[in-house]
Each structure stands twice: as C-alpha cells, then as structure tokens.
Amino acid sequence: xxxxxxxxxxxxxxxxxLEGLQRLEYRGxxxxxxVVVSExxxxxxxxxxxxxxxxxxxxxxxxxxxxxxxxxxxxGVPSERNxxxxxxxxxxxxxxxxxxxxxxxxxxxxxxxxxxxxxxTDTEVIAHLIHSHYVNGKTLLGATQAALTELVGAYxxxxxxxxxxxxxxxxxxxxxxxxxxxxGENFFASDVSALLPVTNKVVYLEDGDVVxxxxxxxxxxxxxxxxxxxxxxxxxxxxxSVQLGNYRHYMQKEIHEQPRAIADTLESVSNSHSxxxxxxxxxAAACFADIDSILILACGTSYHAGLVARYWLEEIAGIxxxxxxxxxxxxxxxxxxxxxxxxxxxxxxxxxxxxxxxSHAKSLGHVHTLAICNVPESALVRxxxxxxxxxxxxxxxxxxxxxxxxxxxALFLLTLVLAKxxxxxxxxxxxxxxxxxxxxxxxxxxxxxxxxxxxxxxxQFACKRHALFLGRGLHYPIALEGALKLxxxxxxHAEAYPAGELKHGPLALVDxxxxxxxxxxxxxxxxxxxxxxxxxRARGGELYVFADAGTHIREEEGVHIMQMPExxxxxxPILHTIPLQLLAYYVAxxxxxxVDKPRNLAKSVTVE
Ligand code: AGP
Numbered sequence: 247x248x249x250x251x252x253x254x255x256x257x258x259x260x261x262x263x264l265e266g267l268q269r270l271e272y273r274g275x276x277x278x279x280x281v282v283v284s285e286x287x288x289x290x291x292x293x294x295x296x297x298x299x300x301x302x303x304x305x306x307x308x309x310x311x312x313x314x315x316x317x318x319x320x321x322g323v324p325s326e327r328n329x330x331x332x333x334x335x336x337x338x339x340x341x342x343x344x345x346x347x348x349x350x351x352x353x354x355x356x357x358x359x360x361x362x363x364x365x366x367t368d369t370e371v372i373a374h375l376i377h378s379h380y381v382n383g384k385t386l387l388g389a390t391q392a393a394l395t396e397l398v399g400a401y402x403x404x405x406x407x408x409x410x411x412x413x414x415x416x417x418x419x420x421x422x423x424x425x426x427x428x429x430g431e432n433f434f435a436s437d438v439s440a441l442l443p444v445t446n447k448v449v450y451l452e453d454g455d456v457v458x459x460x461x462x463x464x465x466x467x468x469x470x471x472x473x474x475x476x477x478x479x480x481x482x483x484x485x486x487s488v489q490l491g492n493y494r495h496y497m498q499k500e501i502h503e504q505p506r507a508i509a510d511t512l513e514s515v516s517n518s519h520s521x522x523x524x525x526x527x528x529x530a531a532a533c534f535a536d537i538d539s540i541l542i543l544a545c546g547t548s549y550h551a552g553l554v555a556r557y558w559l560e561e562i563a564g565i566x567x568x569x570x571x572x573x574x575x576x577x578x579x580x581x582x583x584x585x586x587x588x589x590x591x592x593x594x595x596x597x598x599x600x601x602x603x604x605s606h607a608k609s610l611g612h613v614h615t616l617a618i619c620n621v622p623e624s625a626l627v628r629x630x631x632x633x634x635x636x637x638x639x640x641x642x643x644x645x646x647x648x649x650x651x652x653x654x655x656a657l658f659l660l661t662l663v664l665a666k667x668x669x670x671x672x673x674x675x676x677x678x679x680x681x682x683x684x685x686x687x688x689x690x691x692x693x694x695x696x697x698x699x700x701x702x703x704x705x706q707f708a709c710k711r712h713a714l715f716l717g718r719g720l721h722y723p724i725a726l727e728g729a730l731k732l733x734x735x736x737x738x739h740a741e742a743y744p745a746g747e748l749k750h751g752p753l754a755l756v757d758x759x760x761x762x763x764x765x766x767x768x769x770x771x772x773x774x775x776x777x778x779x780x781x782x783r784a785r786g787g788e789l790y791v792f793a794d795a796g797t798h799i800r801e802e803e804g805v806h807i808m809q810m811p812e813x814x815x816x817x818x819p820i821l822h823t824i825p826l827q828l829l830a831y832y833v834a835x836x837x838x839x840x841v842d843k844p845r846n847l848a849k850s851v852t853v854e
Pocket of ligand 1: 545546547548591592593594595596597600644645646647734849850851
C-alpha cells in the first residue's frame with residue numbers, strides 16, 4: 247500500500263526521489279519522507295500529508311544516494327514520527343512497503359538489547375535489526391540478508407548506511423519491487439511509473455531477491471543467496487500514459503480512456519473471425535476441457551466484475567459459477583472441487599487478500615487457475631497457470647474505472663470461449679457477439695457524451711447524506727459498483743439492492759431525502775423493475791433513472807431520467823457502469839473531496 251523509491255547516481259537524486267514519490271502517491275498518501283547520505287551523514291526529511299509538503303521542505307537537500315517513501319498507515323497513526331524512512335542510530339536508514347507480522351517479538355528483543363524506538367511502526371525493527379548485524383561486522387548486504395531471515399510477513403525494502411555512500415540495497419518478499427537501470431546510475435521502485443522519467447530499462451525482482459546496487463553495476467541474489475540473472479525488460483508504459491494531460495483528475499481521465507482501453511483489451515479478437523481458448527494462455531484449451539465449474543475470487547470493484555460474470559457464465563456458457571470475496575474465502579472452510587477453474591480478478595495483481603485466497607484455493611487442491619489482471623508481472627499473474635492481461639493501461643485514481651470495464655470484457659471473452667467449448671455457441675451467434683464487442687468502444691464513447699447532463703444532475707446530490715442504488719439481474723452488480731464509487735470518493739453513504747429486495751426491508755429508509763438511483767436496461771426484467779420504482783415513488787422517494795431507449799419510463803415530478811442509448815444486450819452492464827462512474831465523480835467535485843486520493847484509502851491493498 248505504500249510506495250518506495252531509491253536511487254544511486256552521480257548527480258543529485260533528491261528531485262528524482264520526489265518525482266518518483268509523486269508518481270507513487272496513489273499507493274498511500276498520509277505522510278512521506280526521504281533520506282540521503284551527504285558528507286558521511288544521513289539527512290532525513292519527513293512530513294505528514296502529501297508529497298508536495300515534503301518537496302517544500304526538501305529544497306535545500308542534496309545527495310547522490312537516497313531512499314524515499316509515501317505512506318498508507320498500518321502500524322501507528324499518520325504522523326511525522328511514524329513516517330519513513332526509519333533510522334537506527336544515525337547509521338542505517340530503511341524504507342518499507344508491507345507488513346512485518348512478528349515485529350512485536352523482535353521489538354521486545356531489540357529493546358532488551360538496548361535499542362530505543364522512535365516510532366510505533368513495524369518497520370523500525372528492520373532498521374535496528376540491520377544495524378545490530380552491521381555493527382557486528384557484517385557487510386551492509388550481509389546485515390540486510392541476516393535481518394530478513396528473521397522477518398515474517400511481506401516486504402519490499404530499501405536500505406542505505408551513512409558510512410557507505412556507494413551502495414544501495416533493496417529486497418522483496420510478497421510486495422512488488424523492480425529495479426531501473428540507467429547509465430552510471432541505478433534505481434528501485436514499487437512501480438515502474440516512478441522511474442519512467444529516468445529510465446524504462448527495468449528488472450522485475452522475484453520474491454526473495456536481494457539486490458546490491460552501485461552506480462555502475464548491480465548484483466541480484468535469490469532467496470538462497472545465489473547470484474542470479476533476471477531478465478532486463480524495456481517497459482512499454484509511456485511516460486505520457488501516467489501524466490494527467492488536460493484532465494482535472496486521473497479518475498476523469500481514466501473514465502474517458504475506456505473506449506481506448508476496451509478496444510486494446512479486445513485486440514486479440516477484434517481482427518479474428520472466432521474466439522479461441524489460446525487468448526488465456528497456451529495451456530488453456532487443455533485446462534478448459536477438464537473443468538466443470540468456475541470459482542471467482544476478488545475484492546472490491548473486481549469482485550463486482552465477478553458478480554456480473556456469474557450471470558454470463560451460467561446463462562451463456564451453462565457452467566456453474568461461484569463468486570467469493572477473497573478476504574472471506576481465504577479463511578472459510580470450503581469444499582473444494584478440483585475440477586473448478588479458479589479465476590482471480592485484480593487490477594493491481596498484488597491485492598493481499600486475493601493473493602492469499604489464491605494460495606488457499608491451491609492448498610485445498612485446486613489446480614486450474616486463471617488470473618485476469620491489468621499489471622503484467624504482478625504476483626497474481628505469476629502465481630496462476632493461465633492469464634489474461636487487460637489493456638487498460640496504468641490506473642492511478644484510487645477509484646477503479648477502466649480496470650473494471652476491461653475486466654468485464656475479459657470475462658465476457660472467457661464466457662464465449664467456454665460456451666463454444668461446451669457446444670452452446672453456434673458460429674452464427676459467435677459472430678453476433680463478436681460484432682457487438684467490436685462496436686463496444688463506440689457505444690462506450692456514446693455514453694460518455696452524457697457527461698454534461700450528469701455533471702448537472704450531480705448538483706442535486708451534494709447535500710445528500712445517503713443514497714440507494716437499485717438494479718436487477720445482470721445489473722444488480724452494477725448498482726453495487728455505483729454505490730461503491732459514490733461512497734468511496736464523495737463520502738456519501740450509499741447502499742445497493744436488487745430492486746426486488748426493497749420491500750423486504752430497505753423500503754423503510756425511503757423518504758423525500760433519499761435519492762434512489764436505478765439502472766434501467768430495456769431487458770426482460772424491465773417491467774418488474776418498473777413496479778419496484780413505483781413502490782419507491784409511492785413513498786416519496788426521489789428517483790434518478792438511467793434508462794435505455796425504449797423503456798418508456800416518463801420524466802415527471804420526482805422522477806429524473808438519464809437517457810441511455812439503445813439496449814446493448816449482454817454487454818449492457820459495461821455501458822451502464824459509465825454514467826454511475828461519472829455521477830460519483832461529479833458529486834465528489836461538488837463536495838470538494840480529493841477525488842484521486844480519497845481519505846483513508848490507497849490504490850493497491852497489499853496488506854490484510
Ligand atoms: C475500487 O474503486 C477500489 N478502490 C477497490 O475496491 C479495488 O477494486 C479493490 O481493492 C481490489 O483491487 P484490485 O482489483 O487491484 O485487486
């Protein structure tokens with residue numbers, strides 16, 4: 247959840263660290279700090295709040311080696327004393343992303359050995375542990391390796407020592423970390439976007455790797471301490487793709503990128519006359535032939551994508567599908583079906599609960615695994631047998647938008663592949679689906695054109711404290727996603743219900759102050775939905791209806807209609823998501839919240 251960056255160069259690296267932190271800020275933003283070695287001393291600056299505050303106070307610092315951190319608090323409140331880097335006796339400095347589970351026992355031992363703690367964090371034990379080994383004669387590398395053997399939990403760390411201005415150490419287990427290679431300079435970071443201003447030549451580190459970096463060279467050791475060569479890659483992510491451009495917020499930019507993101511995700515099928523299992527990996531055909539059900543594991547927005555897919559998979563492919571919240575599944579004693587395909591859905595590919603759920607599924611005997619993910623080389627991708635990479639591009643806003651719609655595209659492709667293998671898709675129907683998919687980017691663009699109307703509508707929400715979202719069938723998960731978006735960035739309490747469930751309880755909440763937002767596709771459940779909406783209106787509830795063309799729901803007092811294009815059949819949930827994303831965005835603007843970095847949240851939830 248935190249972001250780390252480090253650099254060793256022949257020039258002043260402070261601007262590189264600050265720029266890197268700015269780009270990692272989406273990972274955590276309650277405090278930030280950096281430390282450099284200059285004239286044999288560690289010079290550290292830390293501040294609560296945003297990286298901008300740190301930049302203001304770091305103007306006079308210079309150094310050619312340093313490490314930096316932007317924090318999402320786990321142990322200890324957001325404060326300057328808990329902000330990283332943490333130091334041990336002015337000799338060792340450490341930045342850390344992850345959680346050290348056994349830090350209390352280590353801390354007690356270190357305190358008994360005379361170490362004084364200056365923070366409430368789990369990270370500080372790493373600094374003191376490395377110090378204890380370093381002053382006992384080990385090299386900085388040896389001291390770091392020795393300390394790491396004592397840690398239980400997840401980490402990506404960067405380490406420097408005041409008496410060693412020519413060496414930077416970094417290491418990872420369970421948290422993402424990559425190296426950047428420059429000319430006469432080297433770097434590390436949690437995410438490639440932090441390094442793009444200085445290099446696109448990168449090495450993704452494996453779990454257990456420890457790296458010694460100098461200015462001209464580096465050496466990677468694996469978990470067994472053996473020197474290893476990891477592939478050097480050139481990141482295809484362009485520097486521009488992580489820039490805000492003319493948009494006001496990343497969320498707005500990412501909402502607008504959806505036609506392009508969907509088109510890119512469909513690239514593997516858009517020029518083809520049929521859909522083949524191979525798009526999910528070389529072993530997909532054999533694997534799909536052996537499965538009899540699907541188990542989807544995910545969190546948050548990704549979980550909602552899984553819920554939509556359940557309707558598709560059961561109706562179109564005729565395959566039984568269960569969708570579970572990863573944080574629950576990982577601790578549940580479930581009955582495993584080894585013939586199920588376990589599908590993990592994740593934008594980041596590093597969500598701790600989803601990773602743990604996948605490991606749990608494997609430990610229960612599941613062998614068929616597929617990751618649908620937006621980040622190549624992420625943990626979930628590496629840990630799954632099959633993979634499908636969505637092509638949304640970097641998603642920076644904490645609220646997930648284009649990752650969700652591209653996940654849906656991937657899940658629809660999975661549905662079609664399985665339907666075909668199971669003899670439930672004629673060539674003719676396959677062509678119809680392919681046609682609709684090819685048209686999807688244009689259809690998405692048409693929905694985006696509703697933006698000015700939705701911005702106007704949002705004005706009516708700024709004073710609301712609660713909201714209810716309704717959907718039915720395939721669109722119930724879209725109501726859930728709309729509610730999540732609204733609460734996440736506007737802090738308005740929002741709940742979503744399948745509309746038929748209203749009269750079983752939630753109708754009691756409806757009065758004139760309760761806006762009820764309904765997704766109204768022109769599908770077979772429309773008439774049922776209309777009856778549910780009458781129930782709301784009869785209790786004085788104010789209705790906001792996103793209605794497909796042809797639904798004949800009339801605008802009248804207390805009923806506001808947002809006119810959507812014609813019904814898009816099975817792909818309708820993708821289109822109906824977009825106005826709800828825009829609604830949340832514009833309500834958040836009205837309320838003046840920090841849209842891209844909502845309070846208490848972070849982009850990648852790499853802790854439990
Ligand atoms: C959505 O807007 C969220 N910020 C959050 O629910 C997110 O979808 C969830 O944390 C899962 O993340 P992942 O897709 O990266 O695994």
